Amino acid sequence: MRFLSIKTRVTIYFTLMMLLIVGLVLGTILIAGRGVISGSAEGTLIDAVHDEIDDIEYKDGYLDLDELDFHRHNVYIQVYGADGALIGGAGMSVFAGSDSFRNGEIRPVTMEGEEYFVYDLFVPDDYGGVWLRGVTAADNNFSAARVITILALILLPVLVVITAVIGWFIARHAFKPVRQITDTVDAINDGADLTARIGLLRGRDEIHRLAATFDRMFDRLERSFDAEKRFASDASHELRTPVAIILAECEYARQNAKTAEDYAESLEVVERQGRRMNGIINQLLSITRLDQGTQRISREEADFSELAGVVTDETARASGKSLAVTKDIRPGIRAEIDVGLMTRLVQNLVENACKYTPEGGAVRVSLDAEGGKLRLTVADTGIGISKRDLPHIYERFWQADPSRGADKGSGLGLAMVKQIAEAHGGTLSVVSEPGQGSEFTFTMDCRN
DSSP states (O other), X not given: OTTSOHHHHHHHHHHHXXXXXXXXXXXXXXXXXXXXXXXXXXXXXXXXXXXXXGGOEEEXXXXXXXXXXXXXXXXXXXXXXXXXXXXXXXXXXXXXXXXXXXXXXXXXXXXXXXXXEEEEEEEOOTTSOEEEEEEEETTOOIIIIIHHHHHHHHHHHHHHHHHHHHHHXXXXXXXXXXXXXXHHHHHHHHHOOTTOOOOOOOOOSHHHHHHHHHHHHHHHHHHHXXXXXXXXXXXXXXXXXXXXXXXHHHHHHHHHOOSHHHHHHHHHHHHHHHHHHHHHHHHHHHHHHHHHTOSOOOOEEEEHHHHHHHHHHHHHHHHOOOOEEEEEEXXXXXXXXXXXXXXHHHHHHHHHHHHXXXXXXXXXXXXXXXXXXXXXXXXXXXXXXXXXXXXXXXXXXXXXXXXXXXXXXXXXXXXXXXXXXXXXXXEEEEEEETTTEEXXXXXXXXXX
């Protein structure tokens, strides 16, 4: 059985179960029928005699016996004249009291040691009438056990076949989703197409829940493989330049450096590129973890106002530029946030504003809350972003060439900001004009 398909096994079990049920029902009927065989014999006797009434006909004044059925259902029929003389029939006619008739009465008699029932019926007519006598064995089981046996022999195989066919179709329909699951898994395995899905309609049974679980697993696998490929592609793309610079600088130092100052200058270049590589790798890992959902957001109620103020001050100082940084932060705004991720969001927005604002420019950070929503705005008077470039600013490694100079970034900051905002159920928007500056706005739910 273990080598058969589940569909076949279910069909076999279903058929055997129905076979057992039918057998039990028929057996119960047969056992219960034994107690009513006697009554069934009497009923069969009466029915057989009464059925002959309509067949009594006369031709030219003589009784026509051709239409009469003298033996049916194990009942022997005899025809007597009104005077008690035998006219015709079948079966034994001699028994104690055979010469007396009792109209409409069933009586038991004994013939040759066997028990019988006798039923007499007088049928009046224009010629004086006739007596119909029916004789049958007391254990005549034609109407009960025999009929049941015949029906069982006919119906049982039919029921088994019908049950097997219906069971097969039921099993086929019930396990159709399983076949769909198998086909989808095989298609993914053979063709490495992680975009394939089972796609069953919603259902509450175990198979539909299993299919939904598989689809969720395929979603995670696809995200994981995509994130892996994207990480490898992004890393190889972005690390190529600093690695090339490091190798070139090492080669230059080996061939041209003469003094300690020359070596120190080359080491400074190597260190700067190494730090840049470290920052790129850390950002890539953070974005990849957010993509895969492996970096859990550990929310806690925190003072967003204090966080925004502290991060703004630290980031502005770290920029090393002479900028007019102003803060308009409403105190006491609290929200459920991941402090580490939200610190990075504020830091990246302020860092971008400082990076692309020339010396002497202005950066303004404002925070307010209204209607259960906080609104963080970081505005600058920097070089701005063209309308053509605005749709691409959240793409990884995208950089608008006119807006990047020697202080070139990795192109990952805004992509990470957007992911952090969405992970907190917030939104991020931007308004910018070339030469006029940019204004980034982050909103999310808060306690105020």
